Amino acid sequence: MARKFVKALGFGATLAASLALAPTAFAKDWKTVVIGMEGAYEPWNGTDPSGKIVGFEPDLVMDLCTRAGFECKIIAQDWDGMIPGLKAGKFDVIMDGMSITDERKKEIDFSKPYAVSPGAFLAPKDSPLAKATGAGALINLDKDAAAGDAAIKGVQAALKGKTLGVQVSTTHSNFASEHLKGVADVKEYKTADDRDLDLKSGRIDASLDDYTVVAATADKPDAKDLAILGPRFIGGMFGAGTGMGIRKSDADLTAKFDAALAAAVADGTVKKLSEKWFKLDIAPQS
Amino acid sequence: MDFDFISKTFVRLLAALPLTLSVWFLSVVLGALIAAGVTWMRVSGVKPLEWFARVYVLVFRGTPLLIQLFVVYYGLASLPAVRASFAWGFLRDAFNCAVLALALCTAAYQAEIFRGALLAVPHGQVEAARACGMSRLLMFRRIIFPIALRHGLPAYSTEMISMVKSTALVSLVTLWDVMSIALKIRNDTLVTYLPLILAGAIYFVFNYIIGAGFLALERRLSPHLRPRPS
Amino acid sequence: MGDLAIFGFGPGGWGLALLEGALMTLLVSACGLLIGGAIGGLVAWARLSGKLIAGGVGQAYAALFRGLPELLIVYFVYFGSSALLTGAANALGHEGFVGVPSFAAGALAVGVISGAYQAEVFRAAYLAMSRGELEAAVSVGMNRALLFRRIIAPQVLRFALPGLGNLWQVALKDSSLISVTGLTELMRISQVGAGSTHRPFAFYLGGAALYLVMTIATTRFFDVAEARATRGMRRATG
Numbered sequence: 001m002a003r004k005f006v007k008a009l010g011f012g013a014t015l016a017a018s019l020a021l022a023p024t025a026f027a028k029d030w031k032t033v034v035i036g037m038e039g040a041y042e043p044w045n046g047t048d049p050s051g052k053i054v055g056f057e058p059d060l061v062m063d064l065c066t067r068a069g070f071e072c073k074i075i076a077q078d079w080d081g082m083i084p085g086l087k088a089g090k091f092d093v094i095m096d097g098m099s100i101t102d103e104r105k106k107e108i109d110f111s112k113p114y115a116v117s118p119g120a121f122l123a124p125k126d127s128p129l130a131k132a133t134g135a136g137a138l139i140n141l142d143k144d145a146a147a148g149d150a151a152i153k154g155v156q157a158a159l160k161g162k163t164l165g166v167q168v169s170t171t172h173s174n175f176a177s178e179h180l181k182g183v184a185d186v187k188e189y190k191t192a193d194d195r196d197l198d199l200k201s202g203r204i205d206a207s208l209d210d211y212t213v214v215a216a217t218a219d220k221p222d223a224k225d226l227a228i229l230g231p232r233f234i235g236g237m238f239g240a241g242t243g244m245g246i247r248k249s250d251a252d253l254t255a256k257f258d259a260a261l262a263a264a265v266a267d268g269t270v271k272k273l274s275e276k277w278f279k280l281d282i283a284p285q286s
Numbered sequence: 287m288d289f290d291f292i293s294k295t296f297v298r299l300l301a302a303l304p305l306t307l308s309v310w311f312l313s314v315v316l317g318a319l320i321a322a323g324v325t326w327m328r329v330s331g332v333k334p335l336e337w338f339a340r341v342y343v344l345v346f347r348g349t350p351l352l353i354q355l356f357v358v359y360y361g362l363a364s365l366p367a368v369r370a371s372f373a374w375g376f377l378r379d380a381f382n383c384a385v386l387a388l389a390l391c392t393a394a395y396q397a398e399i400f401r402g403a404l405l406a407v408p409h410g411q412v413e414a415a416r417a418c419g420m421s422r423l424l425m426f427r428r429i430i431f432p433i434a435l436r437h438g439l440p441a442y443s444t445e446m447i448s449m450v451k452s453t454a455l456v457s458l459v460t461l462w463d464v465m466s467i468a469l470k471i472r473n474d475t476l477v478t479y480l481p482l483i484l485a486g487a488i489y490f491v492f493n494y495i496i497g498a499g500f501l502a503l504e505r506r507l508s509p510h511l512r513p514r515p516s
Numbered sequence: 517m518g519d520l521a522i523f524g525f526g527p528g529g530w531g532l533a534l535l536e537g538a539l540m541t542l543l544v545s546a547c548g549l550l551i552g553g554a555i556g557g558l559v560a561w562a563r564l565s566g567k568l569i570a571g572g573v574g575q576a577y578a579a580l581f582r583g584l585p586e587l588l589i590v591y592f593v594y595f596g597s598s599a600l601l602t603g604a605a606n607a608l609g610h611e612g613f614v615g616v617p618s619f620a621a622g623a624l625a626v627g628v629i630s631g632a633y634q635a636e637v638f639r640a641a642y643l644a645m646s647r648g649e650l651e652a653a654v655s656v657g658m659n660r661a662l663l664f665r666r667i668i669a670p671q672v673l674r675f676a677l678p679g680l681g682n683l684w685q686v687a688l689k690d691s692s693l694i695s696v697t698g699l700t701e702l703m704r705i706s707q708v709g710a711g712s713t714h715r716p717f718a719f720y721l722g723g724a725a726l727y728l729v730m731t732i733a734t735t736r737f738f739d740v741a742e743a744r745a746t747r748g749m750r751r752a753t754g
Contacts, residue, residue, distance in 0.1 A: 040711025047708045049530045051700070078704065080469060080587075081696035084478045084595050089602065089613030107476035168457075169473035187380075187460045188470075193716050194360065194458065201363035203378060220714070245476075347685055348731030350692050350703065353724040361717065402678060440640065441679075444582070444633065451585045465585060479591075486588045493583035 030253060032071045035061055036091035039076040043216065043277045044097040047076065056277035057095050060114060061244075063269055067260035083107075086245060092253060094245035097210075099171045101240065109248050111257045113241025114270060117282035118232040119172050121155075122199065122214045123206035128158040129230035141236025151231040152179050158230065159184040162205040165195040172208045175237045192217075199226065206230075212278040241284060295471055296484050299464050303488065306453045306463040309381070313388035314449055320389060321396035328401060339397070346394035351387070352455050358387040359459040384456045388449065395445050403438030404430065436508050443500035447493045464488055522709075522718055530709050530719075537705035538726045542734075544622045544694065544701060545687040549680075551627025552687070556634025563639055574635065581632035586693050593625040594618075594697045622694035622701070630687050637683065641675035642668070674745040681738035685731060702726055 037057060039047040045055040053074050065072035077085050079096070086094050086108065100110045118138060123129050133154030134147065141148040160183055166173040168188040176186045187204060189195035196217050198204045207214070211232060217223055246254045264270050270283035328339040346354065362368045362377055376382050407430050415425045457466030468485035472478065523531045562574035581589060597616045605614040616624075645668070653667045692703035706723035710716040 038708075038711070040708045042712045042714065046712035048712070049533050049709075051533065075698065076700075076708070077698055078695050078707070079473075081591075081594075081698070083472065083476050084591065087478055088595055088598060090598070090615055101474075103474055104476050168470055188462065189460055190457055191711065193711065193714060197360045197364065197716065198460075201360075201369065203363060216714075344732065344735075345728065348728045348735075349724040350689055350727055352692070352703070353720050353727075356716070356720050357724075364717070398682070440636070444636070447582060454585055454587065465587065482588055482591065486584050489585050490580070490583040494579060497579070497583070 030068075030070045030256065032073060033065060033093060033253065034091035035072055035074045035093045035095050036077040036082055036085055037074055037094075038079055038082070038096050040078075041097055043212070045095075056115075056273055057097070059273050059277070060264070060270065061093075061095055063264055063273070064257060064260040067263055068256045070256075086247060092246065092250065093257075097242055098245055099240060100243040101171065101174070104245070107248075108245045109251065109254050110243035110245060111254055112261055113243045113284050114261055115274065115282045116234070116241035116284045117211045117278075117280075118234040119175065119208055119238045120211045120214045120228050120232045121206050121208050121230040122196075122218060122226055123229050124225050125227050125229075127206060127229055129155070129206060130227075132158040132230045134231035135229060136231070138232045138234060140234050141238065143235060148233075148236065151233070155230060156180065156183045159206060163187060163203070165189055165198055165204040165207040167192050167195060167209060170209070171238050171240070172210070175233070176208060178237065196223075212280070212282060215278070215280065291475075291477070292480065292484070295468075295481050298471065299467055299481070299485055299488055302462060302464045302467045305461060306450070309384055309388065309453050309456060309461070309463065310450050312385045313392060313453075314446060316385060316389035317392035317396055317449075320393035321400060324393060324397040325400040325404070328397065329404065343394045343397055346391050347398070351391050351452055352458060354391055355384065355387040355455055355458055358390070359383040380456075380459045380461055384459055384461055388452060388456075391452070392445065392449050395448075396442070399438050399441045399445060400434070402441065403434035406437040407433045432507075436504070439500055439504045439507070443497060443504075446496050446500070450489065450493055450496070522713065522715065523722060530705075530713075533700075533705050533709070534702065534722060534726060537700055537702035537723075538730060540619075540699065541688065541691050541701040541703075541727075542730060544619060544699065545626060545684070545691045547619075547623035548626025548630055548691065549684055549687045551623060552630025552634045552683070555627060555631025556638055559631060559635035560638035560642065563635065564642060578632045578635050581629055586629055586690055587696075589629055590622075590625040590693050590696055593628060594621040594694075597621060597624065618694075618697035618699040621697045622691065622699045625694055625697075626687050626690050629690055630683055633683055633686070634680070637676050637679035638672060640679070641672045644675045645671045677738065677742045677745055681735065681742065684734065684738060688727065688730060688734075 037045040037053055039045055039053045041055075043055050045053055045057045048054050053076060058074055061072055061074070075091055077091070082094055082096065085091055094108075098104075100113060104110070121129050129135065132151075134151035135154075137147075137151075139147050139151045156179065159180060163185040164176060164180060165187050166176045166189070168190060173186075173188055176184075180186055187195075187198075189198070192209055192213050195204070195207050195209075199207050200222065206229075211228075214228055218226055218228055244257060246257070261270075265283055271281050274280065274282045324339045324342055327335040328343075330336065358377075359380065362373075362383075368374060368377065377386075411429055411433065412425070415429045420428070453463050454465035456463055457469070462470065464485050468481040471481040523529060523534065559574045559577050562570040563578075565571065594616065598614070598621070601616055602614045649667055649671070650663075653663050658666070691701055694701065695704035695707070702723055706719045710719040713719070
């Protein structure tokens with residue numbers, strides 16, 4: 001009886017020990033890396049009718065993985081399940097137009113940015129933004145603080161009492177909360193498409209988003225009354241760029257991607273892909 | 287345990303509770319009014335009205351609320367005719383659209399509950415009332431309504447709770463209720479479960495209160511239906 | 517591409533993807549309803565048994581899964597069961613994440629939620645049964661299994677059908693929340709299509725139309741079943 005008990009105890013202890021130790025017991029030898037994308041954020045990543053994920057990010061990550069020497073698998077995941085999926089290990093990388101922010105860096109690591117595009121305003125052609133300070137110019141908030149301040153004040157004046165639409169949880173909504181709360185009525189939308197619908201119907205007076213998204217909307221035939229107006233911002237709150245989200249415990253994977261990315265930037269691959277999908281160059285400069 | 291984060295998150299969630307509650311309450315009340323009208327049409331005996339009521343219930347129960355919300359807020363706004371009309375003053379506001387869309391949806395479910403409750407009134411009682419010479423209005427007020435109320439309460443309680451959970455969809459139209467704020471905190475900070483657990487606790491407590499309230503009402507209204515000693 | 521052409525079946529047409537999504541929705545909702553039936557039956561039995569602990573557990577289950585937002589339940593069922601499975605697999609030497617297949621997780625989540633409501637429907641149906649028939653069956657000498665099979669189950673089903681028909685529609689709608697598991701059901705396909713082609717109206721209205729068609733088709737089934745089961749019952753109004 002006692003022997004059976006001891007055996008059971010021993011088995012239980014081994015099971016418990018292996019459950020506790022299993023995740024950390026092996027240093028990862030990366031052969032296949034699983035990437036999570038939404039597939040609903042065209043042109044960054046979209047889905048074609050057959051279910052295949054296509055876009056700037058799928059093309060880029062395939063290139064990076066070839067450089068880094070492992071195989072990449074892309075799986076679709078909707079945004080709400082993206083973070084738990086990364087943490088649970090369902091995939092190893094989040095690559096979904098995710099902005100690098102200090103707040104997020106507390107929970108996960110980011111690769112170096114693979115795209116840095118300015119924030120821009122979209123508004124009806126007769127909006128006061130057309131005449132705001134710095135309209136039409138690209139203002140770098142890091143390098144030119146004086147011009148940055150003037151431009152921000154100009155935007156505040158132009159949008160006073162008006163309604164601005166931003167997408168939730170982006171650097172643009174952070175910028176709007178920081179500088180435009182109390183000046184304009186800031187409305188946050190779950191998706192950029194929803195916000196664009198409200199811009200077209202006149203519920204909001206302007207929208208602030210990534211230049212790539214804004215340019216794509218302005219291109220469409222039903223946006224003929226809208227134009228990209230006011231200053232475009234880069235640096236400061238907008239500057240960190242878009243990066244790949246990787247678990248903190250996988251620092252070696254982050255290093256591998258950083259190395260591959262540096263090579264891809266250096267030989268112009270990122271620029272080429274960016275021009276293919278966005279019709280403009282948003283490759284990081286370094 | 288990062289108590290600072292927990293308390294800050296909890297406070298932010300509680301700050302969104304008034305929005306959730308006001309959307310819920312207004313849509314439920316408006317929905318009840320619409321449902322009363324739809325039910326009346328359904329039992330009126332006038333064929334076109336009955337047909338309209340049946341189609342209304344079918345469409346609003348058969349399509350997801352998310353899409354209904356989308357159509358009421360974005361869909362109507364995209365029609366130039368709507369934008370030019372007097373309704374635009376009302377429909378322009380996100381809160382109004384949310385309440386309207388939720389009310390239209392719950393009205394369909396409530397109409398079905400009302401109908402089921404009316405069906406549960408024993409036919410014998412209606413016959414007896416007619417035999418006594420009661421007018422239709424008196425019969426409704428003294429016989430049908432009290433009995434139907436008792437029968438409909440459990441299902442109505444479920445619908446009330448369901449509506450609380452449905453308010454979580456209003457972030458589609460820029461209203462940030464408790465669940466949406468929790469999801470936003472998740473996206474901003476990438477903390478996976480804590481905001482959801484806190485939001486879940488808030489919803490659970492509120493739903494429990496509603497459930498308990500209706501149960502107490504049921505008990506009061508039906509002393510003769512309490513579980514028999516077995 | 518023209519507005520209606522986007523739903524076509526040729527290359528670039530989303531018609532097939534949408535139909536596949538609708539089929540997936542039907543399957544996962546049906547499995548969820550069945551799982552919910554099993555859970556609901558168990559919970560109802562626990563609450564009707566009269567025993568204190570069983571009744572308490574049943575009541576707690578119902579209160580918990582009716583009071584929590586469905587999205588949370590879907591998360592916890594999916595990631596919780598995946599964590600358990602991963603833990604077990606890691607203990608047996610397998611490396612890395614083991615996910616519960618998204619269909620199973622989705623059906624389970626829908627079932628767990630549906631079960632809480634189905635328990636209430638079954639319980640009300642049981643209480644609405646005629647006590648006289650139960651007494652008569654017992655006095656005739658039926659054993660418990662026969663009693664259940666010939667008397668209780670048919671009558672409970674008859675009273676529960678309207679409620680179950682309602683819960684089926686709820687299950688169809690709840691299935692739209694399991695997109696977090698990655699399952700390509702109808703709502704997810706609509707959202708992916710809308711985001712990939714920037715045509716939200718086309719896809720949301722198309723998705724709504726498909727949901728409506730599914731509802732109409734399956735409700736016919738429940739209506740026929742209800743009509744057959746309630747033959748001979750008189751009602752106060754038409």
